[in-house]
Every structure is written in C-alpha cells, then in structure tokens.
Amino acid sequence: MTSPLAGTASTIGKRANGCDTMSNHDSSYLIEQLLNNNLSRAELDEFLAGLHNVDAIQAYSDVLEAHFNELIRQNNHTPAPDTQAE
Numbered sequence: 001m002t003s004p005l006a007g008t009a010s011t012i013g014k015r016a017n018g019c020d021t022m023s024n025h026d027s028s029y030l031i032e033q034l035l036n037n038n039l040s041r042a043e044l045d046e047f048l049a050g051l052h053n054v055d056a057i058q059a060y061s062d063v064l065e066a067h068f069n070e071l072i073r074q075n076n077h078t079p080a081p082d083t084q085a086e
Helices: 022-035 042-050 054-076
Strands: none
Touching: 022 042, 022 054, 042 054
C-alpha cells in the first residue's frame, strides 16, 4: 500500500506551528514508516514519546484502523468470475 506520506520528513521537538503536540500528519507519517519498517532512530524515539500523549495515541489508532481495514478490504475482494467460454 503506497502512502501519500511517503518521503515526508518528520519533525522532532517543536512543530512548525510552535506546538509541542504531534499533528495527525506527523502521527500518520510515523505509523506509515513503522509499517514499512523504515523508522529512523529519531522517528522511533518520537513514535515512542507519542505513546504518552492521548492525542497521539488516538491518531495512531485512527491510522492503524484505516490501514488494517484496507488490508481486510483487499483480502475480501473476490475477483469476478471468468465469463469466457472454455
């Protein structure tokens, strides 16, 4: 599954808007990197720090739910039967 977040740089510490809270975009990026086994050490530290933040936990949950729902949808897809005569 290709993500529109691929190639996006994560930020550590203060965000561009000056807040210390993690945005949904940052959370999505970190989860995508985690699922693709591409987390840098700094990103792993940021992800783990987010586990102590209620908003980040909810954002992680939302992204993971969407990801796994997509996997379920893909696995439940049944190809159309072949209508060509043999």
